[in-house]
Amino acid sequence: MPLPLAAEIAVARAAGKLSRLARAGGGTTVPGKLLWKLDPGSIDRLAARLPEGSAVISATNGKTTSAAMAARILRDRFRLAHNSSGANLVSGVASTLLDARGAELGLFEVDEGALPEIVARVRPKAVCLGNLFRDQLDRYGELEHVAARWREAVRGLPTGTSLVVNGDDPQLGALARVHSAALVFGVDDPGLARASLQHAADSKYCVRCGTPYDYAAAYMGHLGDYRCPACGDSRPPLDVAARKIELDGLESVAFTLATPAGERVVRLGLPGLYNVYNALAAASLALSLGASLEEIVAGLESFSAAFGRFERIPIGDRSLLMLLIKNPAGANEAVRTIVDGGAPPVVVIGLNDAIADGRDVSWIWDVDFEPLLAGLDRLVATGDRAAELALRFKYAGLDPDRIAVLPSLQAGLDRGLELTPAGGELVVLPTYTAMLALRKIVGERGFVRPYWERAA
Amino acid sequence: MKIVVGHLYPDYLNIYADRGNIAVLSRRAAWRGHELEVRSVSVGDPLQPNEHDLLYIGGGQDREQALVAQDLASKAEGILEAVGEGSAVLAVCGGYQLLGRSYRDFHGLDLPGIGLLPFDTIAGDKRMIGDVLLECELEPGVRRTLAGFENHVGRTRLDPGAHPLGRVVAGFGNDGESGFEGCRVGRVVGTYLHGPLLPRNPWFADWLLVQALAHRLGEAPELIPLPDELETEAHAVSARRAESRGGRH
Numbered sequence: 001m002p003l004p005l006a007a008e009i010a011v012a013r014a015a016g017k018l019s020r021l022a023r024a025g026g027g028t029t030v031p032g033k034l035l036w037k038l039d040p041g042s043i044d045r046l047a048a049r050l051p052e053g054s055a056v057i058s059a060t061n062g063k064t065t066s067a068a069m070a071a072r073i074l075r076d077r078f079r080l081a082h083n084s085s086g087a088n089l090v091s092g093v094a095s096t097l098l099d100a101r102g103a104e105l106g107l108f109e110v111d112e113g114a115l116p117e118i119v120a121r122v123r124p125k126a127v128c129l130g131n132l133f134r135d136q137l138d139r140y141g142e143l144e145h146v147a148a149r150w151r152e153a154v155r156g157l158p159t160g161t162s163l164v165v166n167g168d169d170p171q172l173g174a175l176a177r178v179h180s181a182a183l184v185f186g187v188d189d190p191g192l193a194r195a196s197l198q199h200a201a202d203s204k205y206c207v208r209c210g211t212p213y214d215y216a217a218a219y220m221g222h223l224g225d226y227r228c229p230a231c232g233d234s235r236p237p238l239d240v241a242a243r244k245i246e247l248d249g250l251e252s253v254a255f256t257l258a259t260p261a262g263e264r265v266v267r268l269g270l271p272g273l274y275n276v277y278n279a280l281a282a283a284s285l286a287l288s289l290g291a292s293l294e295e296i297v298a299g300l301e302s303f304s305a306a307f308g309r310f311e312r313i314p315i316g317d318r319s320l321l322m323l324l325i326k327n328p329a330g331a332n333e334a335v336r337t338i339v340d341g342g343a344p345p346v347v348v349i350g351l352n353d354a355i356a357d358g359r360d361v362s363w364i365w366d367v368d369f370e371p372l373l374a375g376l377d378r379l380v381a382t383g384d385r386a387a388e389l390a391l392r393f394k395y396a397g398l399d400p401d402r403i404a405v406l407p408s409l410q411a412g413l414d415r416g417l418e419l420t421p422a423g424g425e426l427v428v429l430p431t432y433t434a435m436l437a438l439r440k441i442v443g444e445r446g447f448v449r450p451y452w453e454r455a456a
Numbered sequence: 457m458k459i460v461v462g463h464l465y466p467d468y469l470n471i472y473a474d475r476g477n478i479a480v481l482s483r484r485a486a487w488r489g490h491e492l493e494v495r496s497v498s499v500g501d502p503l504q505p506n507e508h509d510l511l512y513i514g515g516g517q518d519r520e521q522a523l524v525a526q527d528l529a530s531k532a533e534g535i536l537e538a539v540g541e542g543s544a545v546l547a548v549c550g551g552y553q554l555l556g557r558s559y560r561d562f563h564g565l566d567l568p569g570i571g572l573l574p575f576d577t578i579a580g581d582k583r584m585i586g587d588v589l590l591e592c593e594l595e596p597g598v599r600r601t602l603a604g605f606e607n608h609v610g611r612t613r614l615d616p617g618a619h620p621l622g623r624v625v626a627g628f629g630n631d632g633e634s635g636f637e638g639c640r641v642g643r644v645v646g647t648y649l650h651g652p653l654l655p656r657n658p659w660f661a662d663w664l665l666v667q668a669l670a671h672r673l674g675e676a677p678e679l680i681p682l683p684d685e686l687e688t689e690a691h692a693v694s695a696r697r698a699e700s701r702g703g704r705h
Binding site for chain 1: 473
């Protein structure tokens with residue numbers, strides 16, 4: 001016989017406190033894991049207690065940032081249960097639910113692979129799907145496999161559930177036709193489009209008939225305004241669009257947000273086209289949850305980055321600019337954003353190959369690092385797979401004498417700082433566990449707070 | 457000397473960083489004073505049997521693989537003829553499977569292969585994912601290792617007597633049972649190893665260049681050695697990974 005829910009909750013919460021006290025980490029998933037083990041159905045019951053229900057956000061890239069943006073918009077309207085530390089598996093959602101005393105609305109960033117189970121358990125009233133890129137094939141399997149599981153999850157949604165999708169992604173645009181109440185967002189600014197698809201573009205063949213799409217505009221990876229010349233499958237009409245996008249290097253980006261409720265200019269304190277996509281996802285989800293255009297603009301404009309995704313950390317008389325990289329599409333945008341801000345002379349790239357980074361490091365060969373080469377005086381390759389990364393640059397044409405291979409992240413960081421003049425900024429591109437380790441190193445020197453102590 | 461590489465379906469089969477393999481061949485040829493010219497041969501393009509010194513075919517997701525399988529069948533004759541007159545071939549992952557006789561997928565559907573290599577492939581129920589280390593003996597008495605990464609659901613069974621590319625030291629290999637990885641007939645090599653394969657296994661990149669040059673020149677030339685410290689280090693890390701965590705579900 002299962003324990004009563006109240007007893008399970010008490011046991012699981014105590015485990016989280018112990019984990020934090022023992023400094024074993026954030027303790028962010030320990031209680032949830034325990035609860036999930038004890039009685040997985042308890043997660044369904046906890047979610048059902050939220051008076052305003054739940055919303056989930058998933059994507060290969062940007063889900064942490066779009067969920068954090070949505071939280072910023074919605075936090076004045078609802079008391080939120082939000083997994084802001086990025087614990088996005090079933091256990092992470094369970095932990096958040098356990099901690100969410102008095103919350104009204106659940107707002108969950110969800111791992112792509114975990115989406116079907118979480119949707120089945122939490123029964124959200126809104127589901128926001130941002131993009132599907134090739135990512136950690138060793139962990140998720142092929143893109144098509146994830147897409148098929150998402151299609152199935154969407155087919156199973158009750159008609160009353162709002163579906164918010166990025167119409168610029170052919171795999172997701174197709175879902176708008178499967179579900180009756182879909183809100184479609186995308187970019188509408190042909191002036192910003194790339195001349196051709198990037199090397200790593202994934203879904204460039206028609207989802208219906210397999211013919212290569214014609215792109216009237218390709219914005220990022222395979223995201224864009226596509227049309228199949230054979231069967232006519234095309235991007236669905238956009239309900240929410242970003243127009244007149246103005247990129248301002250590493251500092252910010254401004255755009256016109258066009259929605260059924262009207263148009264407003266939005267100025268984000270984050271750079272890059274990818275953050276416009278994140279903002280569109282957050283804005284569209286918030287709209288579907290009843291937020292006003294004023295709340296959306298105010299929320300987006302007051303937002304600063306989710307941790308480690310794009311962070312400036314002062315470190316003595318220098319500063320670190322840290323951009324997380326984890327797959328070709330995301331890394332391409334990080335590179336493009338950095339180069340738009342002026343190609344830096346020194347770059348530190350941290351490549352680890354733990355499960356959370358992807359054990360298969362072949363993805364670095366699909367990233368377009370080449371735009372960095374022009375101004376690069378020194379590359380510091382660090383992390384467990386530093387040598388592999390060094391090869392990526394050697395075979396791109398960088399003189400091996402300009403490459404320092406330092407597998408220790410501590411040593412890599414210090415070499416990068418040494419090469420940075422006082423008052424200067426050091427660009428660091430780490431994979432996920434390298435980012436956590438680097439933040440820990442910098443934190444031990446007294447410059448950043450642990451992530452679980454940060455306010456959402 | 458100019459070396460002409462035919463890159464088959466670069467727009468469809470490019471999932472595991474196949475351009476890394478091409479970049480390595482290209483640079484290592486250039487450092488020896490040779491020029492590597494890469495020509496794309498995609499859907500609908502004719503394949504001239506005497507045009508290429510090396511044919512390269514990479515890996516794709518199931519969807520892309522099915523899209524090219526049909527076209528490849530129309531090129532089968534040209535490929536067999538090219539191999540017959542001495543062209544070298546490197547096929548990785550999905551491309552490797554298509555060089556066999558057939559591929560039966562998870563739903564029991566058969567995808568035809570071109571029958572260049574003596575094996576059949578059947579999808580299993582569990583993906584074989586992880587780091588791999590092989591020991592190869594491409595020339596009698598010369599044993600060298602290849603380190604890479606595998607991610608495949610297909611189980612490839614070589615015909616009795618057929619030669620694998622190497623013996624599995626750590627990892628799954630062709631089928632997780634036989635202890636064999638890849639398949640080799642003369643200058644034709646197929647393998648599941650990506651990573652990509654060539655950057656961290658420079659001796660094998662050079663072996664391929666020698667085979668391609670042998671096709672062009674009529675005899676195998678000696679290549680001057682290159683400083684491969686970074687490559688050696690990357691190989692060592694990859695090999696350690698395979699030994700500590702390869703071949704486990």
